[in-house]
Amino acid sequence: MTGLMNETLMIKFLAIAAKHGRTAEYPPPLAAGFFKKYFLHAYLAFAVMAAFPGFSSAWFDETHLAIAKAAGYPKWYNAAGADIAKIKAGDVESHNHRVNNPPGTLITPEMIMGQIKKYNQINRKGQLYGAIIQSTRDYIRVKAKGKYGEYHMAYCAHYVGDLTMPLHNIVMNDFNKKHHLTIDGIIDNGILNNYKKIQIYSIRIRSEADLVKEVARIANLSMKLGYELSAKERLLTRAEAYQQVGHSASLLKAILEYAGRQGTTTEETP
Numbered sequence: 001m002t003g004l005m006n007e008t009l010m011i012k013f014l015a016i017a018a019k020h021g022r023t024a025e026y027p028p029p030l031a032a033g034f035f036k037k038y039f040l041h042a043y044l045a046f047a048v049m050a051a052f053p054g055f056s057s058a059w060f061d062e063t064h065l066a067i068a069k070a071a072g073y074p075k076w077y078n079a080a081g082a083d084i085a086k087i088k089a090g091d092v093e094s095h096n097h098r099v100n101n102p103p104g105t106l107i108t109p110e111m112i113m114g115q116i117k118k119y120n121q122i123n124r125k126g127q128l129y130g131a132i133i134q135s136t137r138d139y140i141r142v143k144a145k146g147k148y149g150e151y152h153m154a155y156c157a158h159y160v161g162d163l164t165m166p167l168h169n170i171v172m173n174d175f176n177k178k179h180h181l182t183i184d185g186i187i188d189n190g191i192l193n194n195y196k197k198i199q200i201y202s203i204r205i206r207s208e209a210d211l212v213k214e215v216a217r218i219a220n221l222s223m224k225l226g227y228e229l230s231a232k233e234r235l236l237t238r239a240e241a242y243q244q245v246g247h248s249a250s251l252l253k254a255i256l257e258y259a260g261r262q263g264t265t266t267e268e269t270p
Helices: 002-019 032-051 061-070 081-089 091-097 109-118 128-144 150-162 174-184 192-197 208-232 238-258
Strands: none
Touching: 061 150, 061 192, 061 238, 081 091, 081 150, 091 128, 091 150, 109 128, 109 208, 128 150, 128 208, 150 238, 174 208, 208 238
16 A cells, blocks of 8 residues: 555656656755655645545645635634644544535535535535535634634635635546646645735625525536536646636635624634
8 A cells, every 4th residue: 555655646746746847857856845845745645545535635735825815814824724634533524625516416505504514524425515604603603702713714714715626526536536636736836925816806795695605606616617627637727726716715805704804803812
């Protein structure tokens, strides 16, 4: 198993290296920064997938952080935390990060509402959409008590990022297994320093019903794109990736406003 994992890991690493024009540096010593950023991302992802069957990673860390920063989330640096939680929580957390929608699925508000009660539960189909709603509820509920709600919002920010990763909205087919990690990191390199390139558009959320409708809208767009990539056996382009994370950042900004944050925070004691 270890040998196969190492071989697969190296193939993934070389594929990423080729995309960045760095194959000439292998097998001689690799540039330290390049090795650290891409090889370790891949190693950790494979390690977690080996430990927790059915796990799938999402956008890499800096992409999640850039989405949160573009949305104006003051605690943007917490936005990758939900992936860290998978290390200990396993499927209890990882199933909050995706939905295995079969081809032809129409994601409806009713479907999303049905996922809410499955938040933080093992559910092989996944409950990403319900996780967005429940983590928003949890933030509002805790803040209303005068307590520290930021960790709930950190989870929400991460789930909103996962929402636009196309392969988190389709079944784990052969295409998904083969290209998932590559698409995860398609714009990760440098995005945090260039987060202002993420285009924000206006979303108005006045009620939970509005939030559910927006999640359904973006989920359907992401699922459609995921199955298009699978059918055509092609990778996500950088332009498509930036468009996708723009949906996430725009929705997160609207959630922050709906939840009463409006770009400010207080420093309560957790």
